Amino acid sequence: MGIRFFNTLTRKIEEFEPLDTAGKKVGMYCCGPTVYDLAHIGNFRTFVFSDLVRRYLEFRGYDVRHVMNITDVEDKIIKRVRETGIPLREYTARYEAEFFRDLAELRCLRPHVTPRATEHIGEMIELIARLMDRGIAYQAPDRSIYFSIEKYRGCGCCYGQLTRLNLDELRPGERVASDDYAKESVADFALWKARVPEDGDVYWPSPWGEGRPGWHIECSAMSMKHLGPSFDIHLGGEDLMFPHHEDEIAQSEGAALQQSGRRFVKYWLHGAFLLVEGKKMAKSLGNFFTLRDLLAKGFTGREVRYLLLTAHYREPFNFTLDGLAGARAALGRIDECLGKLRELAGNLRAEPSADLLDAFGAAMDDDLNVSAGWAAVFEWVRETNRRIAGGSLSQAQAAAELAAWERVDSVFAVGSRQEVEAPPEILALLEQRQEARKARDFARADALREKLKANGWLIEDTPKGPRLKKIQ
Structure with missing residues (x-):
């Protein structure tokens, strides 16, 4: 029996079988940081979990392609850019660099690909255009483009694969412009947000006018660009199950780019909250x-x-x-x-x-x-x-x-403690203690042991002689 994962999609533990016909290559995507501030320890639980999954798959002989996006344009970032007056790329570059510094401190392997949202606007526009052509997306009076849940379900697709939603209360055409919203507020969500004065200089041209992508379309476009329309594993915190991951599935499968019988993602893995x-x-x-x-x-x-x-x-x-x-x-x-x-x-x-x-x-x-x-x-x-x-x-x-x-x-990947070289004055005290022991002056030897301890060093007597150990 091989590796078994709890698949959020099926709500049961399943044996892991990659899509690769040879059974060795694995495509893995993790939702990355939104670089508007320093990441906190709750964020890093997800990234350490993602690193664990990759490392264990490699331990078992799989060839993993690990993709983690960088969200460098969305509502919170635009608000910070407006408040600080710092250009978008300059603002996000600082927190992106800090994130990778923290990731290295936590001994996480750097993902093979770390695409930035702002460098994939073309792919997002193409994906939205395909949804428009299929009749699943539409332009609202505010000139923004929205995903129609009603039309998506009308195609025989299921909205609510990861979370149980009450779609009976869904009112056709009701829209939500915010990137984040509660399950109780299920509505058509934004794929492309028309430019408004509050956006400042953060906008791109599109067939529907100037604007910027919604958060959810970013991960659909980037994951499929770097892993293909179907891949093995998508990870993230359980707080992303709705709306982010649910909307990712809807957009990606609504575009109908997958082979017959294949889903957008085969295994969804979600990490729990951290208190x-x-x-x-x-x-x-x-x-x-x-x-x-x-x-x-x-x-x-x-x-x-x-x-x-x-x-x-x-x-x-x-x-x-x-x-x-x-x-x-x-x-x-x-x-x-x-x-x-x-x-x-x-x-x-x-x-x-x-x-x-x-x-x-x-x-x-x-x-x-x-x-x-x-x-x-x-x-x-x-x-x-x-x-x-x-x-x-x-x-x-x-x-x-x-x-x-x-x-x-x-x-x-916890490694081992780096041995710290004792400074000359500590080595001199150790030598004095050895001399005291040889002279059978055990009181002085004990006093020197305590002096070393007061200076942050322990002595461990071994068959091969004394060994100094730095007190942590």
């Missing part, structure tokens, strides 16, 4: 964190990533500062074990041992069961420590266990 200290994030509550807020508190991207990967992606997750402290301790256990293995293995390389990989793979195949995956890791840490302490682990076995961890870490 902070038990509450929804809000600046007024003091629990609204960007990544750099957490780095400023002394935490690392590695620790944040670990914590985000401890809960199943479909479970709401309570992100706390205490949890980050726990992440530091958990990673410390892994680091300590890896340090012992490296010391024992030396420069020897070996094929990975099977036990850890088998347990990890069985857990992750089951809809990315990270809890069971981490349980396998910490059982391995406990057993490895026991074998090292008992002297039953050979150099070759240590090398094989290290190789197994490296395979697991190609997915979890």
Whole structure:
């Protein structure tokens, strides 16, 4: 049995079978950042989840093409551009750069393609024109172009594939211009927004007059441009299921570009909400964190990533500062074990041992069961420590266990703590302690140990001599 995912489209767990006839190539799209401000930790839960999916597919031998868009034109961005007076590209470039800096800090692989909405206006116009030609889109009196849900359903298509909607209350022709709206406000949505004075210089020419794209058409056009009219996996936060993803399906399948019998997307994967200290994030509550807020508190991207990967992606997750402290301790256990293995293995390389990989793979195949995956890791840490302490682990076995961890870490990507080189004054104190021990002056040796600790360093006495370890 292979990888199994919960598919939001069918509302059940399904075995993953890519569209590729050879069964190896996978097209994967994740809705990317709207670059109007710094991304917050809730946003990054989705992007770390997306990175996990890609890494695990690659771990299992799939050739993944990962596309993540950059939304660099929509309502919130235009409002900020108007308020600041900064040109659109200059404004969005800053936050786009900051986003990718944060993504790297969280050890996420950069997607293979990161298309900007503003560089795909032509593809959006073509897609809207096709919907117009098929009678599913129309121009309203305000000169904007809207998607007709009534005409779409009249073609035998289903609106409401991801979310359960009450379409009995839908009034034909009722429209919503905003990019974001509630399920209770289902209405024809904007594909192309006619230029208004508030847009300033943010507009493009089109067959229907000057204007700009609606948010939903952006992802339809970009995903199909880079992955084709049908692809395997579409990811995002559950807050995007409606209206964004529902409208993506309607636009993309309404254009009828897919082969007969194929959908726009085969598997929809959605990550659950993130709470902070038990509450929804809000600046007024003091629990609204960007990544750099957490780095400023002394935490690392590695620790944040670990914590985000401890809960199943479909479970709401309570992100706390205490949890980050726990992440530091958990990673410390892994680091300590890896340090012992490296010391024992030396420069020897070996094929990975099977036990850890088998347990990890069985857990992750089951809809990315990270809890069971981490349980396998910490059982391995406990057993490895026991074998090292008992002297039953050979150099070759240590090398094989290290190789197994490296395979697991190609997915979890928490790495290991970077060894910090001790400064000369700390090394001098260590040497003085060694001399005191040789002279059997244990009181002085203990005092020097405490002095080292006060300066941020611990001593670990090993069969191969003392080892300094920086206190985190």
